[in-house]
Amino acid sequence: MQQILIDLDKCLGCRSCELSCAVAHSASRNLFDALAEAVPPRARVAVERSGETNFPIQCRHCSDPQCVKACMTGALTQDPRQGLVVQDTLKCVGCWMCVMVCPFGAIVQDNSRRVALKCDRCPNRTEPACVEACPTKAITCQEVEEYSKEKRQAFLQRFTCEEVPA
Amino acid sequence: MKKWEKVTIDPSARGLLPKAQADGVETVWDRYEAQQPQCGFGQLGLCCRNCVQGPCRINPFGEPHRGICGATADLIVARNLVRGVAGGTASHVDHAFDAVEALYQAASGKIPYEIKGEAKLAAVARKLGLQTEGKEKNQLACEVAEVAFRDFANHTRTPMRWLTATAPAERVEIWEKLGILPRNPDREIREAIHQTAMGMDADPVNLLLAAAKLGLADGYGGLHLATDIQDILFGTPMPVETEANMGVLKEDHVNIVIHGHVPLLSEKVVEWAEKLKEEARAAGAAGIQVAGICCTGNEVLMRRGVPPAGSYLSQELAIVTGAVDAMVVDVQCIMPSLANVAACYHTKIITTMPIVKIPGAEHVPFALATADKDAENIVRIALEAYHRRDPAKVAIPQVKSKMWGGFSVEAILGALRAINAEDPLKPLVDNIAIGNILGAVATVGCNNAKVVQDRAHVELVKALIKENVLVVTTGCSAHALAKAGLMTPEAANSAGPGLRAVLSAVGQAAGLGGPLPPVLHMGSCVDNSRVADLVSALAAYLKAPVKDLPVAASAPELQHEKALSIGTWAVALGIFTHLGVVPPVLGSAQVVKLLTADLEGLVGGKFYVETDPLKAAEGIIAHLRAQRRKLDL
Numbered sequence: 001m002q003q004i005l006i007d008l009d010k011c012l013g014c015r016s017c018e019l020s021c022a023v024a025h026s027a028s029r030n031l032f033d034a035l036a037e038a039v040p041p042r043a044r045v046a047v048e049r050s051g052e053t054n055f056p057i058q059c060r061h062c063s064d065p066q067c068v069k070a071c072m073t074g075a076l077t078q079d080p081r082q083g084l085v086v087q088d089t090l091k092c093v094g095c096w097m098c099v100m101v102c103p104f105g106a107i108v109q110d111n112s113r114r115v116a117l118k119c120d121r122c123p124n125r126t127e128p129a130c131v132e133a134c135p136t137k138a139i140t141c142q143e144v145e146e147y148s149k150e151k152r153q154a155f156l157q158r159f160t161c162e163e164v165p166a
Numbered sequence: 167m168k169k170w171e172k173v174t175i176d177p178s179a180r181g182l183l184p185k186a187q188a189d190g191v192e193t194v195w196d197r198y199e200a201q202q203p204q205c206g207f208g209q210l211g212l213c214c215r216n217c218v219q220g221p222c223r224i225n226p227f228g229e230p231h232r233g234i235c236g237a238t239a240d241l242i243v244a245r246n247l248v249r250g251v252a253g254g255t256a257s258h259v260d261h262a263f264d265a266v267e268a269l270y271q272a273a274s275g276k277i278p279y280e281i282k283g284e285a286k287l288a289a290v291a292r293k294l295g296l297q298t299e300g301k302e303k304n305q306l307a308c309e310v311a312e313v314a315f316r317d318f319a320n321h322t323r324t325p326m327r328w329l330t331a332t333a334p335a336e337r338v339e340i341w342e343k344l345g346i347l348p349r350n351p352d353r354e355i356r357e358a359i360h361q362t363a364m365g366m367d368a369d370p371v372n373l374l375l376a377a378a379k380l381g382l383a384d385g386y387g388g389l390h391l392a393t394d395i396q397d398i399l400f401g402t403p404m405p406v407e408t409e410a411n412m413g414v415l416k417e418d419h420v421n422i423v424i425h426g427h428v429p430l431l432s433e434k435v436v437e438w439a440e441k442l443k444e445e446a447r448a449a450g451a452a453g454i455q456v457a458g459i460c461c462t463g464n465e466v467l468m469r470r471g472v473p474p475a476g477s478y479l480s481q482e483l484a485i486v487t488g489a490v491d492a493m494v495v496d497v498q499c500i501m502p503s504l505a506n507v508a509a510c511y512h513t514k515i516i517t518t519m520p521i522v523k524i525p526g527a528e529h530v531p532f533a534l535a536t537a538d539k540d541a542e543n544i545v546r547i548a549l550e551a552y553h554r555r556d557p558a559k560v561a562i563p564q565v566k567s568k569m570w571g572g573f574s575v576e577a578i579l580g581a582l583r584a585i586n587a588e589d590p591l592k593p594l595v596d597n598i599a600i601g602n603i604l605g606a607v608a609t610v611g612c613n614n615a616k617v618v619q620d621r622a623h624v625e626l627v628k629a630l631i632k633e634n635v636l637v638v639t640t641g642c643s644a645h646a647l648a649k650a651g652l653m654t655p656e657a658a659n660s661a662g663p664g665l666r667a668v669l670s671a672v673g674q675a676a677g678l679g680g681p682l683p684p685v686l687h688m689g690s691c692v693d694n695s696r697v698a699d700l701v702s703a704l705a706a707y708l709k710a711p712v713k714d715l716p717v718a719a720s721a722p723e724l725q726h727e728k729a730l731s732i733g734t735w736a737v738a739l740g741i742f743t744h745l746g747v748v749p750p751v752l753g754s755a756q757v758v759k760l761l762t763a764d765l766e767g768l769v770g771g772k773f774y775v776e777t778d779p780l781k782a783a784e785g786i787i788a789h790l791r792a793q794r795r796k797l798d799l
Contacts, residue, residue, distance in 0.1 A: 010227050012206020049203040135207070136227045 001082055004121070004128060005147045006056060010138035011047065013054035018043040020133030021058075024122055039112040044119045045130045046108070056130065056139055059106040059119035061085050067098035067107065067118075075116075089115050174479070174619035176649055178412035181563035182483040189559070191510050193482050194501065198615040210753030211243040217364035226753060235364060243754035244370035245362040247730070248377045250750075252358040254731030255380045257498055258388025258692060259351040261428050265395040266314040268430050268534055272399060273307035277534040279430075281307050282401040286576075290394045293331045307398060314391055320350040329386035332394075332695075334702045336711050337739060344768060346379040346738070351387030354379055374760050378769065381734030389732070390695035396465065397574070400433055403468035403689065404580070405678065406572040410648035412480070413566030414473035415489050419455040420446045420552045422545065423475055423484050426496030427690065429465035431518055431532050432458070434541035435494055436466050442545050449549055459484060460499045461641060461690035467571045468689045477620070477645035478725065479613035482507045488559035492548035496532075497522050499612070499726060512554040514547050569653035570678075573638070573686040575699045581682065584675035591707045593672070598716065599799055602664030604634045605716030605790035608688075608697040609643040610732065612725035614747050620646035622722035622746045622779040627652060629783035631684040634662035635790065638700070641691040643722065653687055655680030694732055698739060708797075713740030713770025716793040718786045722746035722779060733773065737761075740770035742789045744782050748775055 019031070026034035026041035034041050045058035065085045068076045075091035076098055078084070094114035099107045107118045122128040131141045140147065170183035173195045186193050207213040207223040214233050215221045222233030224242060232238055237245075272279035281287060281303050291298045291306050294313050298306060317326045325347035330338055341347045348354045358376050361367045367376070397403075415421045422439055424432040439454040446454045457475035458467055466472040475484050478499050484490050485507045492514040493504065505526030508515045517523050518532035518540070528547065532540045582590035597603045607630055613619050623646035627637050631652075639647055651657060658669040658681035669681040676682070688696045697719075705712045719736045721729050724747050736743045751757050766772040774789070776782040 012210075012226075013203025014205040014207055014223075015203070047203055054203050054206075135223050136225050 001143070002141045003061070003144055003147075004058065004119075004131065004139060004141050005144070007138045007140070008053055008055065010136040011054035011056060012136055012138075013047050013049060014135065015047050016133045016135055017045050017056050017130035017139055018047060020129040021045045021119075024125065024129035042108060042111045042117055044106075044108060044117055056134075057104055057106055058130065059085060059102075060104060061119075061121065066101040066103070070097035070101045072097065084121055085118070086120065087116070087118055089117070092116055172618065173615075175621045175624065176411070176476070176480065176619055176646075178476070178563040178565040178649075179480055179483055179619060181565065182412065182486045182561075185561055186483065186486045189486065189510055191482070191486055191507050192503070193486075193507075194479060194503070194615050197503070207753075209750055211246045211750035211757075212239055212753035214242045214245070216245065216362065224753065237368070240370045240754040240756040241368055241373075243751050243757045244373040245367075247749075247751055247757065248358055248362050248373050248380070250727045251377045251380045251384075251731045251734050252355050252362075253727035254729065255351070255384040255388060256355050257726075257728050258384050258392065258731065259355065261497065261692060262314075262388050262392035262395065263318065264428055264430060265392050265399065266311050269307055269395050269399055270311035270315070271534055273304040273311065275304070278538050279399060279534070281398060283398045286394070286397040286402045290398060294327065295331065310398065311395075314395070317350060317387060318352055320353070323349060325349060326351065326383070326386055328391050329382060332386060332390050332699075334705055334712060336705075340769060341382060341738070344375060344378070346375055346382060348379050348383040348387065351383045354383040370754065370756050371760065374757070374765070377734050378738045381731055381736075381738045384731040385695070385698065385735035385739070389692045389735070390698070392692040393689070393695040396429055396692075400429060400465075400469050402576050403572040403574040404577050405570055406468070406471040407568070407570055408467060408471040408473045409566045410474045410569045410645065410653075411566040412475055412484065412487060412563045414455070414457050414475055415484070415487055415562045416452070416455045417489055417560055417562055418452040420449070420451045420453070420548055421490045422454060422456045422548045423459055423490050423493040424456060424462050424466065424472075425459040425481060425493055426462040426500060426522075427460065427465075427498045427692070428496050429462060429469075430534065430537070431494070431496050431541065432462040432466050433469075434537045435544055436470055436472055438538070438541040438545045442542070442549065446549060446552070449552060451552055454545070454548075457484075459493075461692070462496055464571075464641065464644060464687075464690040464693070468574070468687070468693070469572070471571070473566075474645050474648065476649075477613050477642035479615065479619045485511055485513045487562045488512075488556065489562050491551040491555060492516055492544065494518065494544050495522065498728070500524070511559060512551055512556060514551045516544055516547060518544070567649055567651040567654070569648040569651075569687070570655075570683050571644075571648070571653065571687040573688050575696050575703065578686065578700065581672050581676035581678070584677070585672060591703060593668075595704065595707055597664070597668045601799070602634065602668050603636050604664075604787070605718070605793065606636045606638065606701075607717065607786060607790075608694070608719045609637060609639045609647070609722060610641050610691065610694055610697075610719065611721035611729045612642045612723055613646070614723045614725040616747055617723050617777075620649065620723075622782075623647060624650045624652070625779040626720060626722050626746070626783050627685060628660065629780055630786065631661040631665060633783075633787050634665040635787065636665060637685045638688050638697055639685055640688050640693050640697065644687045644689075646723075647685045648687065652685040653683045655683060658682070658684050660684070691728060691732065694736075698736075701739070701741070710797065711740060711770065714793065714796050716790045716797070716799070718742045718744065718789055720744035720746065720782065720786065722782070724749075737765055737771035737773060738769050742771055742774060742786070744774045744776060744786055746777055746779065746782060748777065
């Protein structure tokens with residue numbers, strides 16, 4: 001199962017992911033047309049900055065989701081097949097319990113209705129919109145093992161370069 | 167630390183920011199925070215919007231390496247920089263052209279302006295090679311304006327007359343060799359926009375030479391031209407005592423803030439505020455207080471002693487005092503947010519120029535022919551607004567510093583003449599030679615919301631004067647230093663012993679009743695031409711090129727495109743130029759190397775980027791020491 005994984009060194013904070021997420025969840029799914037929609041589309045990813053570090057935060061789709069436990073109407077559930085935390089916005093009553101328990105602040109409010117919104121991993125797209133939009137590939141959607149291997153390789157490369165003088 | 171302490175060192179701004187918050191006013195700092203994180207591509211200069219196939223962005227960490235047309239990071243960064251410099255150049259050149267037009271019409275008797283700077287008129291005319299003998303002032307002024315008009319109409323390859331008449335000959339020779347002598351300011355701006363269009367120049371080196379040419383077009387077709395003409399029209403500044411900061415606004419007065427850059431309007435507003443003060447008294451006020459923001463403020467400060475209320479970042483806060491009845495703006499550095507801020511108070515924002523209109527502001531079209539009527543109208547709008555002032559909303563921070571302004575080159579030479587009437591530069595040069603004065607630095611330019619307001623200006627300059635560096639200043643840097651109390655005779659006490667002794671000797675000889683301030687206010691941002699004239703005079707006296715002098719320039723908190731073009735001009739003049747905020751060029755290693763190293767080999771000057779003001783002071787001082795060694799001092 002692929003996960004959305006971030007390379008902290010690569011995020012320039014351009015917010016292209018936010019823009020693209022919003023467009024992907026607009027009625028028209030098109031940047032120019034979305035600008036003219038009565039209700040502006042809402043991004044479910046937000047780039048936050050602390051010190052020199054930028055970080056795009058969206059739902060981490062955790063295996064023990066507090067938001068699902070807190071949801072009293074059953075709007076939030078965990079898909080048993082893929083483990084994704086999915087949402088039925090028709091059932092959402094806007095009690096914001098999920099907002100309060102999510103440790104990442106990954107749940108936002110819809111621009112027109114009093115309902116919660118979160119990352120749905122773009123079920124109708126081959127690749128999540130944020131991943132596709134990220135110009136530095138700071139946001140990737142890949143297997144955890146694959147990501148970790150790359151990280152190990154990067155570490156090793158730095159390690160050997162530093163240890164063995166050229 | 168309170169959040170307002172993190173954004174400004176100015177006590178008046180720190181006092182007004184909580185009021186802004188309480189009054190529900192959004193300020194530049196709120197918007198800066200809301201803009202975080204800012205686009206990394208933009209910050210690196212790696213975004214190209216020059217054609218409609220784009221926008222293209224170059225990934226500094228990998229693919230894509232090229233834009234759709236094939237432009238590399240080096241090319242995109244260089245093109246963007248040239249366009250920025252063109253923007254700055256256009257701003258100053260347009261300003262200067264307005265002044266030339268005014269001089270011509272004034273000399274033709276068509277507008278209600280009188281030529282007050284006759285000595286300057288004669289001096290400029292002589293520099294331009296005009297025959298001055300027996301000519302009536304209006305005739306000579308017409309001829310001077312016509313020389314400028316000819317530069318703007320020059321369709322030949324000969325360089326601009328204003329440049330060849332005012333720049334050091336040694337420099338003109340170098341610029342000619344590099345092929346960067348501007349012919350016509352308008353043409354250079356046009357050419358630069360053309361050169362950077364899609365499918366044009368792809369050579370970053372050639373593009374940076376175009377930037378240098380634009381810098382020269384700004385220096386002589388913008389800055390120098392504007393200063394010369396404004397001095398001819400309104401007189402050359404002489405030392406004047408006044409006060410700086412929000413405390414200059416008066417609760418019992420009608421307060422008019424003039425904001426922008428061109429003195430054609432502000433001079434008239436100052437005049438009409440004086441003429442209508444009885445009406446203000448009749449309306450129940452004690453009088454009319456005019457105060458300045460930005461460089462139109464500096465213009466009337468230099469010539470009339472009008473006190474500055476604050477610098478660029480404080481423009482909204484002036485309104486937050488609740489005591490400003492009208493803010494009159496002309497051109498440049500005027501935040502579009504002013505109308506929103508003013509909507510929370512009774513303040514009238516008055517736009518005046520056909521190219522600066524702000525929704526929500528009142529537009530009073532200003533024309534030279536009707537300048538008196540327009541200025542009167544504006545002052546009357548302020549009088550009218552005064553009646554609507556809500557006393558409950560008024561809170562003027564009682565913060566102001568005494569200051570001296572008005573140090574034109576003529577004024578500085580005048581003070582030095584008190585020591586040596588025959589050879590006024592000799593005492594200055596002698597003191598540089600024996601090391602009482604280590605060197606001279608000009609701090610210029612803006613405020614920038616990215617950095618703590620005024621901190622870099624003040625910390626840098628305090629560190630410099632302590633090491634016996636004479637500081638001259640213009641623009642918002644001058645406001646910062648005035649507010650910090652560095653433009654008073656007493657401030658000489660914080661200068662190093664060598665500099666202090668010189669300041670005391672000059673001050674006493676010139677009859678200023680105390681030392682000369684260690685920081686000399688030379689005017690508005692176009693008045694950087696005065697700084698260049700001073701440096702050129704020193705170079706001529708020493709028979710050394712400008713690039714070898716122990717001098718430097720610094721824009722500690724630059725913000726505007728104008729700072730880019732002024733900086734480019736300074737570097738082309740051969741001056742080591744410090745920037746305290748990183749300009750959007752880091753996306754190209756080649757452009758960075760050209761700006762901070764290779765340019766030195768071509769023109770003698772280069773850019774030096776350092777965001778820490780104390781480290782910058784060290785870097786500048788190290789440069790001054792190295793320059794002294796070059797001259798065997």
